[in-house]
Amino acid sequence: MIVITDEMTVEARKRWPDCITFDIVECLDCGFKGLIELGGENCPDCNEDHLQWEDENNQEFTI
Numbered sequence: 001m002i003v004i005t006d007e008m009t010v011e012a013r014k015r016w017p018d019c020i021t022f023d024i025v026e027c028l029d030c031g032f033k034g035l036i037e038l039g040g041e042n043c044p045d046c047n048e049d050h051l052q053w054e055d056e057n058n059q060e061f062t063i
């Protein structure tokens, strides 16, 4: 399972300043792993919508 780093949370807050809860996902296209805004469907790196849960049992992260 993924470890959420300070860098990931800083990046996520930059992209979605109003968001406090994030989905923990991975991208099947580019391999991105990390946080996206809750309910978001597109990869922040490649913008494709081929995201899946990084871990079925650990789907959300709250700052």
Ligand SMILES: [Zn+2]
Pocket (backbone or CB within 6 Å): 027, 028, 029, 030, 031, 032, 043, 044, 045, 046, 047, 048
């Ligand atoms: Zn991607």
